Amino acid sequence: MLRIFILPLYLLLSSQVVAETTDKSFENYIDEKQKSISNKVINLFDGVDESINNFFGGSEDNYINDKDIGYENSIDKFFKNEKYIDETQRSFIRIRFGSLLQSKTSTIYNYKISARIPLSRTKRSFQLFIDDIEKNYVNYTTYDDETHNTPQVGIYYFAPKYHDIRSKYSIGVRGFSAFIRARYSKIFKVGKWDIEPTQQFKYSTKYDFEEESNIYFDRQLDNSSLFRTSLHRRTKSKQTGMDYRVAFTYYNTPQEKSGFSVTQYFWGNTKYTTLDKPKTFSGISDYITTFSWRQNIWRDWIAYEIQPGVSFHRQYDYKENYMLRFNLDFYFGSI
Numbered sequence: 491m492l493r494i495f496i497l498p499l500y501l502l503l504s505s506q507v508v509a510e511t512t513d514k515s516f517e518n519y520i521d522e523k524q525k526s527i528s529n530k531v532i533n534l535f536d537g538v539d540e541s542i543n544n545f546f547g548g549s550e551d552n553y554i555n556d557k558d559i560g561y562e563n564s565i566d567k568f569f570k571n572e573k574y575i576d577e578t579q580r581s582f583i584r585i586r587f588g589s590l591l592q593s594k595t596s597t598i599y600n601y602k603i604s605a606r607i608p609l610s611r612t613k614r615s616f617q618l619f620i621d622d623i624e625k626n627y628v629n630y631t632t633y634d635d636e637t638h639n640t641p642q643v644g645i646y647y648f649a650p651k652y653h654d655i656r657s658k659y660s661i662g663v664r665g666f667s668a669f670i671r672a673r674y675s676k677i678f679k680v681g682k683w684d685i686e687p688t689q690q691f692k693y694s695t696k697y698d699f700e701e702e703s704n705i706y707f708d709r710q711l712d713n714s715s716l717f718r719t720s721l722h723r724r725t726k727s728k729q730t731g732m733d734y735r736v737a738f739t740y741y742n743t744p745q746e747k748s749g750f751s752v753t754q755y756f757w758g759n760t761k762y763t764t765l766d767k768p769k770t771f772s773g774i775s776d777y778i779t780t781f782s783w784r785q786n787i788w789r790d791w792i793a794y795e796i797q798p799g800v801s802f803h804r805q806y807d808y809k810e811n812y813m814l815r816f817n818l819d820f821y822f823g824s825i
Contacts, residue, residue, distance in 0.1 A: 731761025
């Protein structure tokens with residue numbers, strides 16, 4: 491069924507051409523349906539919201555507004571990248587249909603649902619979350635069983651800032667495994683640069699302990715462009731060695747509803763073992779260059795992303811692996 495995803499993508503892209511001739515009543519119908527779905531989900535979890543609120547004192551004055559959400563980069567908000575999803579306190583539901591075509595291996599088709607359920611009484615501090623996100627850190631040629639296919643469900647708690655340190659805690663389940671997680675971040679202004687180190691710790695009853703660090707060096711070039719250097723490292727109890735990644739990204743949003751990014755990644759592991767070679771390697775195992783075009787189509791809550799790229803991975807003796815990724819996103823909520 492997922493293989494027919496490309497057809498509706500083309501139809502939605504074509505809708506841009508005929509948007510001006512689309513009957514207004516039909517447009518209103520679509521908008522009303524989008525709002526109706528959002529409201530139904532909100533109402534569905536209203537009872538959970540009330541129970542949580544009563545448990546923590548029953549206060550009705552915890553409603554969050556945009557000023558409480560904290561630091562948000564407008565470019566991150568548009569691209570909905572990993573950093574934004576990790577940090578935002580906005581409520582949303584995202585349904586994503588995707589495909590990844592590669593010259594060195596078979597095509598991957600997938601769909602994913604992610605949500606931060608709005609808690610109208612307690613959402614200053616709490617959010618219900620549902621995640622089915624494939625966090626493979628751009629290493630498209632390998633997959634982690636922990637973060638592939640199995641959704642996670644739980645509750646986020648956003649703690650008050652302490653010395654400008656933002657803290658987010660979560661407890662939840664993934665399949666038959668329970669986990670707890672903590673994330674800390676702080677922004678430093680150094681001249682024209684924003685430097686944000688983050689640290690995350692996670693313990694799972696199935697996968698034991700893992701931790702990861704990220705540092706973002708952001709330089710806002712103008713209102714529509716940003717240059718970012720990001721450093722990543724991660725260790726896991728049941729994985730030998732340490733993952734690391736360096737990425738250089740240029741973001742540009744020439745128009746309100748469209749933008750592009752160009753990224754150069756370097757990915758490696760201190761004790762990397764390929765699937766077909768038992769020998770252990772260190773050093774850089776993958777060089778990836780990608781170009782991404784993202785655009786809202788027809789409505790602000792519908793977006794598509796096309797991302798061509800090329801990878802030179804140790805698994806393929808550093809021979810080029812051409813990639814083409816398609817994503818089609820539907821959003822419900824305030825994101």
